[in-house]
Amino acid sequence: MEAGKNNVGYALECPNCGKNARLVEHLQEIPHFGKAIITTLACEKCSYKLNDVMIANAKDPVLYKAEVSEKKDLEAKVIRSSTGTIRIDRLGISIEPGPAAEGYITNIEGILDRVESATKALISSPGTDEADESKLARKELERIKKARNGEVPFTVIIEDPFGNSAMLGAKAKKMKLGPEETKRLQAQLEGLDSGKEEEKDIELPPMPEGAEAEE
Numbered sequence: 001m002e003a004g005k006n007n008v009g010y011a012l013e014c015p016n017c018g019k020n021a022r023l024v025e026h027l028q029e030i031p032h033f034g035k036a037i038i039t040t041l042a043c044e045k046c047s048y049k050l051n052d053v054m055i056a057n058a059k060d061p062v063l064y065k066a067e068v069s070e071k072k073d074l075e076a077k078v079i080r081s082s083t084g085t086i087r088i089d090r091l092g093i094s095i096e097p098g099p100a101a102e103g104y105i106t107n108i109e110g111i112l113d114r115v116e117s118a119t120k121a122l123i124s125s126p127g128t129d130e131a132d133e134s135k136l137a138r139k140e141l142e143r144i145k146k147a148r149n150g151e152v153p154f155t156v157i158i159e160d161p162f163g164n165s166a167m168l169g170a171k172a173k174k175m176k177l178g179p180e181e182t183k184r185l186q187a188q189l190e191g192l193d194s195g196k197e198e199e200k201d202i203e204l205p206p207m208p209e210g211a212e213a214e215e
């Protein structure tokens with residue numbers, strides 16, 4: 001567990017085994033932006049661990065949008081809370097919010113890394129012998145590789161009905177999240193809270209618009 005200066009610990013029921021887990025939070029200063037609250041829930045009994053992050057003093061629903069057309073655009077900072085949805089339509093990527101979703105501070109390249117690992121895990125998981133699924137996953141890897149090299153321009157969108165997420169960079173724009181979309185996302189999160197399962201928070205990979213049809 002990270003050693004932070006403003007650590008506060010709470011005992012909390014472990015969502016995995018029901019025993020006592022510990023929630024630790026600390027503040028992190030984000031240059032040119034403000035403070036974020038980093039939380040880690042950890043259970044000693046079953047080794048369950050869940051990280052989250054939220055912008056301190058956040059309130060308003062937000063939508064951030066960033067264009068990526070060259071390699072250095074991948075450096076835009078991404079603060080993704082468990083209440084944030086990340087979408088990269090061009091690459092068929094959608095990272096959904098929910099109680100089992102992880103929060104993290106990374107950059108756009110870090111997001112691609114995460115999707116790449118999830119996609120590789122899908123290909124090598126023994127449950128995935130459906131050839132179609134694995135073929136789609138391989139195409140996804142191909143697309144991510146091109147995106148990384150700046151060969152495929154794309155747009156990253158992060159939406160958060162509670163304003164806990166953000167994106168910072170030369171090409172990152174903060175926009176208003178419309179009331180309809182805010183309502184929809186809040187309802188989605190409430191639904192997840194009561195339903196409470198949702199293991200995978202990275203969704204793979206519906207073919208994006210205009211991609212070649214599978215054979």
Ligand SMILES: [Zn+2]
Nearest residue numbers: 014017043046
């Ligand atoms: Zn546990």
